[in-house]
Amino acid sequence: MTSTKLTIHVQGTSGMSQEHTVVLGERVVRQYKIPSGVNATLQFGTSKQQVKVVSASHLDGLRIGESLARKLGLHHGIQVGFRYKASGRTMTIGPLIGVMVSRMYPGSPDRPFGAITAFCKELVDACQTFGAFVYFFTADDISGGHSHIEGWTYAGRWRQSDFPIPDVVYNRLTTRKLENKPSVQHFMKEVKSRYGTAVFNEKYLNKTDVFDALKQDSALARHLPESHLFKNFAMLKAMSARHPVLFLKPITGSLGKGIIRISRTSNQSYTCQFTSLNGTIKQTFSSIDAVFAAIAGKLKQRRYQIQQGLTLIEAGGRPVDFRALVQRGPAGAWGVTSVVARTAGSNHFVSNLARGGTLSRVKEALLKTSLSAAQQRTVSLQLRKVALDIAKGIETHVKGHFGELGVDLAVDTSGKVWLLEVNSKPSKNDGTPLADGTIRPSVKLTVQYARYLAGF
Known part of the structure; x- marks a missing residue:
């Protein structure tokens, strides 16, 4: 089914002969062979309104009355996709995209979503470019019956309105606690089964599940360091005998929190390094038994993944790793949007920005390493292919x-x-300065993929 992009014009009730009359530009009427003066269904998200269609030669877009616009959460001047199904006389506008965010700051009208406000505004701008409508909501905005959602959108300023259930939900919840709330889980399950809403990035990934799953593919397995769900001292002892460096990572951790690095030294003693906000805490132990005795308390508090340590390339004496952003695009296929190098901060052994790490271009970082020019070219290509x-x-x-x-x-x-880990909620607040009106390729792809999911 083909779709086109058109502008929504909202007119005061006095200017519309009837509340549920809509005026459609003659160009679109001819393009889709829509009969004028007849009743039809106007669909926006899950909302379906019976309307009378009138055509107008001078109009470029769709004109609706204030009352109907309020009911749908629409505002004047937005650009949306449009498609028409003759068999049911249904005009569908959208897609309507709902972004589920972690928190809302009503006392900060200029930054209602905190650090990701700029990203949210970028999504709004991308929707205008490609023809879509986006609103934002939190777990607290989900009503019990899920017939509508009270959310926020941008129309010159951030405004709160009631919206229909969207065609697509983009899950940007950034804590597992919020994501696992029964109300959130019920909402995602219900909108998928009841309304056919597409929900993507619907859950956090678990490090153990990811590695265990990818091991099934022999082509991928060769890029996986040895990695297991930590069980007991016997596993620690066996892994430390095979590998001079080990990492213990919380299986549901993020931002480098709680990681423990264990290194075997030349005199068979062991050094343990623990991440902290101020840097790295380092302790030395005479045996692996002593290491276990020191960290056993931590290992009882949460589940850990034990992973083979790697001898990483370094830039200026600091470990370097790489973050690839891989996204689905307008045809639903995966593609690599970007790859950046991350260099660990001083006194840190992880490269997360939250731990003082810095970003740079892949080429710039590789030039500072001991790799040859030929190796650097091969690595640049391999990073994208493996991702x-x-x-x-x-x-x-x-x-x-x-x-x-x-x-x-x-x-x-x-x-x-090598693969370190996979994150289903890549950060949207890295602080990268953007010129006004700039839309990053990653944001454009998000909207294009949502359009694809909704059939636009």
């Missing part, structure tokens, strides 16, 4: 619908590319 293969592997082997993935990769001193 794409990992995303396709997640789609094949991990249950869930994902539209974007942050794939963290490492390169060892021989030039081999």
